[in-house]
Amino acid sequence: MRLGASLLPAEADHLALFIDIDGTLLGIAPTPDAVLVPPSLIEVLERLALGLGGAVALLTGRRIADADRLFAPLKMIAAGVHGTELRSERSGSISMLAPPVSPEFVEAVNRIGALSPGILIEQKGAGVAVHYRNAPETTQLVIAELNRIVADDAYDITLRRGRKVVEALPRGFSKATALTWLAERPPFKGRMPIMIGDDVGDESALQLAEKLGGVGLRVAGEHFSQAEADFDGVESVRAWLAELASRLEGTTRTAHLPTL
Numbered sequence: 001m002r003l004g005a006s007l008l009p010a011e012a013d014h015l016a017l018f019i020d021i022d023g024t025l026l027g028i029a030p031t032p033d034a035v036l037v038p039p040s041l042i043e044v045l046e047r048l049a050l051g052l053g054g055a056v057a058l059l060t061g062r063r064i065a066d067a068d069r070l071f072a073p074l075k076m077i078a079a080g081v082h083g084t085e086l087r088s089e090r091s092g093s094i095s096m097l098a099p100p101v102s103p104e105f106v107e108a109v110n111r112i113g114a115l116s117p118g119i120l121i122e123q124k125g126a127g128v129a130v131h132y133r134n135a136p137e138t139t140q141l142v143i144a145e146l147n148r149i150v151a152d153d154a155y156d157i158t159l160r161r162g163r164k165v166v167e168a169l170p171r172g173f174s175k176a177t178a179l180t181w182l183a184e185r186p187p188f189k190g191r192m193p194i195m196i197g198d199d200v201g202d203e204s205a206l207q208l209a210e211k212l213g214g215v216g217l218r219v220a221g222e223h224f225s226q227a228e229a230d231f232d233g234v235e236s237v238r239a240w241l242a243e244l245a246s247r248l249e250g251t252t253r254t255a256h257l258p259t260l
Contacts, residue, residue, distance in 0.1 A: 016055040016191035016214075017048060018179050018205060019241075021062060021070070023198035024219050027234050028163060030134055031120060032062070037070050044242045045074060051248030054090065054187040059083075059175045061167060061201055063124055064094050079178030082160065082169050082201055084126035086178065088185065098126040098170045105157065108149045109168060115141055126170055133164035142166060162199050163222045176204035183212060196237060199223045 019025060022035065029035045049056045057077040058067055064080035064087055075091040084098040109128045113119050118135030119142065121128065132142050143159075146166055150157045160167045179195065182188050193214035195205045198221050206216030219237055220229035231237045 014192050015052055016057075016183070016188040016193050017052060018057050018059050018175075018182070018193060018195045018209065020175075020197035020199070020202050020219075021058055021060040021067060023163060023221050024196055024202075024234065024237055026070070028133075028221070031131070032066075032122060035070065038238075040242075041238055042071050042074055044238070044245050045071065045076065047245040047249065048241060049076065049090070051245055052187075052191075055191055057178075057182055057188070059178055059195070059197075059202075059205055061124075061129070061162065077182070079175065079182070081124045081127050081173075082167070083173040083175055083178035084170060086181065088182065096126065098173055100125050101128055101157065101168070101170075102155065105149070105155050105168070109146070112142060112145050115145075124167075126173075127167055129162075129165050129167045131165045136164070160201055162201055167201070174204045175202060176208040179205045179208055196231075 022028060025041060026035045026037060045056065054077070057079065059079050060067055061082055062080055064078045064085050067078055067080065068075050075087070077090055078087050079085065084096070086095045086097055087093065106123065106128060109130065110121055112130055113121050116135035116138045118132070119138060120131040120134070122131060130142055130146065132138050143166060146159055146168060150159055150168060156171055157168050158171050160169055179193065183193055193209040193212050194217065195202070195209035195214070196217045196219065197206055198219035200223060206218065209216045217230040218224040218228060219231045220226045220233060226232060231240065
């Protein structure tokens with residue numbers, strides 16, 4: 001495991017956090033609705049937002065309304081559905097940056113559910129996710145069928161693999177495009193970006209944070225190995241964030257984050 005996270009200075013004037021949800025803040029569950037959110041995590045996120053002057057954003061494949069439900073009563077700055085939804089102020093309105101996928105596309109994807117009762121089709125407004133965690137034997141069939149559907153250029157859709165899921169999304173959007181937009185605006189502008197993520201969909205934002213002079217912190221799991229990760233799992237991420245929140249409350253100039 002790398003020790004990159006231990007080298008970050010906990011200076012409130014210079015840090016901005018961008019955090020994935022599933023596999024990073026929350027453990028992976030059999031279905032998206034089955035995740036467990038400890039109350040202590042909600043408290044930590046609130047403390048971090050206060051300690052960092054609001055410069056904390058959730059970058060997620062979920063819809064922002066779904067994130068709001070999970071972390072209620074918090075309404076964080078957030079980008080949802082891989083950058084196709086955006087809320088630039090806490091408790092502010094949600095902007096849709098891409099139009100909904102067409103009914104014809106939704107209908108075509110819905111037919112994939114007939115391959116197995118374990119397949120879950122999740123409608124996401126500007127995207128559609130096909131979850132096959134409960135039907136792993138259909139992996140190649142799901143991917144082949146989705147590739148066949150998006151081959152129709154009229155849809156202008158691209159596929160993104162995830163942890164036992166394939167997401168159909170509009171071209172030109174990603175967590176990196178969301179991070180770029182937020183990083184150029186208050187309260188993130190001028191701060192060192194720290195992106196924390198665990199999956200393929202996080203890679204573009206992890207790399208962008210590093211390109212911008214910040215840090216990309218990777219969470220071990222089904223995508224990143226223990227050897228290349230900074231955290232060995234969700235619990236390590238939560239502990240690290242809690243320690244950062246405590247140190248921001250205690251001192252904002254000399255503290256350094258704990259060694260993993």
